[in-house]
Amino acid sequence: MSRESFTVVGGGPVGTLLAILLARRGYEVGLYEGRPDSRRTSLYEGRSINIALSDRGWTSLEKIGIGDDARERAIPMTHRAVHGVGGDVAALPYGREGDAIWSVSRSGINEHLLDVADAEPNIAMQFGHRLIDVDFETATTTFWVNNTGKVVVGADYAFGADGAHSKVRRLAHDLPRFSYSQTCMPQSYIELNIPANADGTHKLETNALHIWPRKDFMLIALPNADGTFTCTLFLNYSGDPSFESLQERPDVEAFFEANFPDAMDCLEEPVDAFLAKTPSPLFLVRVFPWSFNRKVGLIGDAAHAIVPFYGQGMNCGFEDCAELDALIAAHDHDWDRIFPAYENARKPNGDAIAELSRRNFVEMSELSGDRLFRLRKMIEAKFSRRHPDLWTPLYSMVTFSPDVPYSEALRVGDEQNRVMEKIMAMPGIEEDWDDEKLMERLFSLASETLGDRQ
């Protein structure tokens, strides 16, 4: 095989993983990142964004041999800790015994991957290279470098792994027959911080994702290894209450005290932070195709930016990389076949996780605080333990079942939903939920609906 070359635009977690996989398949890879190298600057010092890594993500990290290493730096979250307005906390397990999603530092994972990439002889990394143009016919890319000017890079192929605001994707807007959409959510968000105790321990339960569900808005907190929590407040941009309506200090104080009284004991100056920070918008991006002229592709958030409510953004991007890698082998490096196979395989899954993530806002911000919803989860969990071949709860399919494509999880989840609606409509369900007859009824409904397909 002649050694072909790739330009990967974007040195975030997805771009770096892609570069490593391509290099190990024998390609010459140029990895270009617009920002400086975070390992050599203070870019990521102070508060770090953290994200939930689950089985799809781990599968990819294990593929390149850093699963165990990465797991040592991550914190398992076995359940949601749901905080009521009165300070009560309910635990909702994420899955079966031993299942967990993992709180990892985005910069930590990124730098870990960059270190692996550094050790690959086929990868040349360049930081401070801001993309300004792509020739979609030739895969030639042009970057702007401070103090140097324009740098033109030739390669056989290129990938845009440059995230939700992808410049590669935005340049593709001008191509004929490219369909794209960006849909803004009503919510925006800001990040808040819960500092560690003086002894370095966590102020809240460590192995949980904390949620303060308040229907139209919510606060969440994910643990960091240094004893802190990174919190995110999701709130409508306009309306009441909203970032627009809460402009005055007394209003913001009243809002926090009324809605998050227990969190107020541990949050670090939330009112100051609220007043000082500019809320970030949340948006979904859908595009098609994901490749152009069989020369330039899109991957990760660049192809399918989603909302963060299922904690699947990076997991899905890593899965894109793993599936592309498998297609390189399956199609023996023939990119005329790999590009269409890649986009046709991944597009339905990108659409499905986008839809699932959007729906999950309601589940997190409203239903997780609802007694009947929690009861339903308990019934599903019990039934799933008893009939694991017949019923894997939707959350577990998405999060703990990397062999189930997102699109399949969405389809089966909708069927499960119809079954559970019938169960929850049964008279006396709140009293009889642990009854053996209920399990029998559920078995009969589930077998009928799902039995021959799962």
Next chain:
Amino acid sequence: MSRESFTVVGGGPVGTLLAILLARRGYEVGLYEGRPDSRRTSLYEGRSINIALSDRGWTSLEKIGIGDDARERAIPMTHRAVHGVGGDVAALPYGREGDAIWSVSRSGINEHLLDVADAEPNIAMQFGHRLIDVDFETATTTFWVNNTGKVVVGADYAFGADGAHSKVRRLAHDLPRFSYSQTCMPQSYIELNIPANADGTHKLETNALHIWPRKDFMLIALPNADGTFTCTLFLNYSGDPSFESLQERPDVEAFFEANFPDAMDCLEEPVDAFLAKTPSPLFLVRVFPWSFNRKVGLIGDAAHAIVPFYGQGMNCGFEDCAELDALIAAHDHDWDRIFPAYENARKPNGDAIAELSRRNFVEMSELSGDRLFRLRKMIEAKFSRRHPDLWTPLYSMVTFSPDVPYSEALRVGDEQNRVMEKIMAMPGIEEDWDDEKLMERLFSLASETLGDRQ
């Protein structure tokens, strides 16, 4: 009232009409067009694009006093002339006796409006000004002018009326909380020509929109005042048959001869044209909001590019202008109220005509060639003549009923569809369609479904 100022970007039909309406409301208007003035160049000489103008468009032209003038230059089309593969032609009336849609030259209407704008003392027109930037906070616009360079224009407000490829809209992509989508259709199109007879008469029936419906593709022809027809071939971009699959002259010849044998007698070198021309893509654009910071708005195709299958693109753009004009009066020049009222009123109608236009491809390219579909149209027409208060066919609501909003037409049309499906499912419908009992049944179904709402 202090005289406020507007920049209108785009001197096409919609931008020019908007400029005239704003000027007549007392605003200072700068009208900026990227191309040279077509009245002083050969830009529009030779073949011209023509479009179908119907009652919504006429209402707006009458509002500025040029309805009669424009009508003299237009050709009424009272029916569809549907050409079968065997050369047979069926006539499908567009509405009741006296109803017609009008074939007008796009450049003719545009130049007519530009002449009116020239006569308005409050309008300053500039051609050759290509928009390069918009400040969405201040409504300041920047244009590029050959041999001059950048020109910065200040105004109190600005409107992007710069068409389906709107630069104003594309610049707005970078604003937070802007939702946008561009959806490509599988079809692309090229224009073909039918020349006039030696004596200047039309080679096909003059007062008809000619359709050669072939299911996955179709040819249409609209009459021009000079005896020619402008034809459009809509065909998939890829697949079989498609612009991609038809690359060789013998294949193209065979395609035309098999599908359009009667048109081949009058088309001007269609095979040469097919091989020489680059097909244009068809796409839908949906965005929201249609205004930014109550300073900059979008109007016409810039806000809602649609596919041409309902002949409503320019009509809808003109209606946007007329409704905005009415809101200026209703809200007494208070643009903090006019912008939100405008986008909230027009967005549902833009979405509705987008959907109706997309659906109409099937009606034109497939159903218009279908015997049962034509029968259904006859039944609807007969019933509508008898009960005009109860039933206006969908096409007539969209085309001949400017008082019915597009969104209402879509809703009622869907209800009519359910009624007609029941009627067409009646046994023996093909024999008994003219039966009095059928009219009674239809009356009872229609009264039940639509009676209390229309």
